[in-house]
Amino acid sequence: MQWWKNLKKPGKLSEPLKNHTTFRIGGAAQLFFRPHDLAELRQIVRNCSKRDLKILVLGAGSNLLVSDKGARAAVIKLDSLAFRKTSKVRNILEAGAGKPLNQLLTYCRVHGLSGLEFMAGIPGTIGGALAMNAGVCVDKKLLSIGDLVESVRVLDYNGNIKILEGRKLKFGYRRSNLAKYIILSARFKLNFQNSRQIQDKINDYLVRRRNTRDYSRPNAGCIFKNPPGDSAGRLIDACGLKGKKIGGAVVSSKHANFILNQDRCSAKDVLALVKLIQKVVKKKYGVLLEPEIKIWK
Ligand SMILES: Cc1cc2nc3c(=O)[nH]c(=O)nc-3n(C[C@H](O)[C@H](O)[C@H](O)COP(=O)(O)OP(=O)(O)OC[C@H]3O[C@@H](n4cnc5c(N)ncnc54)[C@H](O)[C@@H]3O)c2cc1C
The missing domain is CATH 3.30.465.10 (Uridine Diphospho-n-acetylenolpyruvylglucosamine Reductase; domain 3)
Structure with missing residues (x-):
């Protein structure tokens, strides 16, 4: 039985998550919910737990990179009036x-x-x-x-x-x-x-x-956390990586800790750029930058 259809706000199959992230990137959620109220949220959570279906909570999607394959999970967005x-x-x-x-x-x-x-x-x-x-x-x-x-x-x-x-x-x-x-x-x-x-x-x-900050293209804010006593943006800039491009993803020329979705880029492009930045900064400064963004694979 498709239990998610009988809710006041029925769940949806295969909702594209790129429509719910500021990066404008990401495949579909297996199931997508916008619960009407707390009672409905609890019903969804219990149903998912019973079926061992992973739950991911979505806010405004402004700190998220969702993989191109999407999320094999129930994604819950709490944007109804009750929340x-x-x-x-x-x-x-x-x-x-x-x-x-x-x-x-x-x-x-x-x-x-x-x-x-x-x-x-x-x-x-x-x-x-x-x-x-x-x-x-x-x-x-x-x-x-x-x-x-x-x-x-x-x-x-x-x-x-x-x-x-x-x-x-x-x-x-x-x-x-x-x-x-x-x-x-x-x-x-x-x-x-x-x-x-x-x-x-x-x-x-x-x-x-x-x-x-760079607001010129879709992005998710700072990609990396600042390492103790330093700034990730400063290190990336000092490695000459501003403007570095992989596929449709580019390191911002204004704020080196921002990656922009310049040209319909994929999560794969962003992840490749993340890895490259980590490698170059580690080689030059011995610092492994830790991602600040959450990555849903
Ligand atoms: C242009 C730009 C500038 C930014 N500047 C800053 C900045 O200056 N400082 C800063 O700290 N951040 C900044 N950010 C990042 C981001 O805006 C913040 O981290 C923001 O608080 C994330 O909120 P969100 O609702 O978008 O969360 P999402 O991106 O939707 O989710 C982020 C994480 O929070 C979890 N989450 C969301 N809602 C819930 C919930 N109800 N219960 C449990 N878990 C939940 C998600 O599962 C995920 O793990 C910036 C982002 C952009 C795009």
Whole structure:
């Protein structure tokens, strides 16, 4: 029986994932779901677990490279209204995992809540940002979303809801211990500030990003993590790899840690460029660059 057809929002077979990633690359998902609400999400998770079908959670797909063969898994995208709710009690903000970061910042500005402005311009959802502990480096200081988290509500792969707080939350540089769950929502502790000042800060961060990041072609942001005490972009640039091309994939001339989908490129092209960069940087500087992007094979 095709159980996925009987949902309020029925699952789909063979959904092209290139339509759900900012890289615009990727084959199809075996099964693709956009659950209507939490009850439906739990039903999907239990059904997949029962059938040993791997589950992959998708946010805005802005940190992902999906293989050309696609994903032999059930891919779940939490973009229904039920997963995009936002509310606040005094200075504690609660946001659903599917909430896009830019919309959350608008909410913060309107309600005079400050703290998350540094996330301005990062094209993801709350769920993806928490799983990745997304953030920016400002004046050599790392600002990450995890620093502001009070608690996170998650679903485990048996369909049980848990609230993780305090010591149960572990955030590191572009990683967290949340990736093993389905993140449902999170609470952030913010500060009160007037909307004008919040908007000014957001504008500052956006200008800074526009000057340094490359938005000219589809991409997934920084490909590699920065090695301790250095910058991956600096090392790649120093190896003369800006503009290096394999197939339709090219190393950005503006930001050497960005690979652009310049000309209908495949995941194979990107992976070949990733390997080449790793090899050249390792040979010249003895540093093995670790990918920051998640690769679904
Ligand atoms: C132009 C550009 C600029 C960028 N700049 C930055 C930057 O400055 N700093 C930065 O940190 N990142 C940056 N990124 C990368 C990316 O935007 C962030 O990592 C973002 O937080 C990813 O969110 P997402 O919703 O797109 O996650 P996705 O890419 O969809 O997923 C990323 C990972 O999170 C997991 N995930 C997503 N949602 C959930 C959930 N609900 N529960 C559990 N796991 C989940 C996925 O399974 C996957 O492993 C940039 C990307 C682009 C394209």
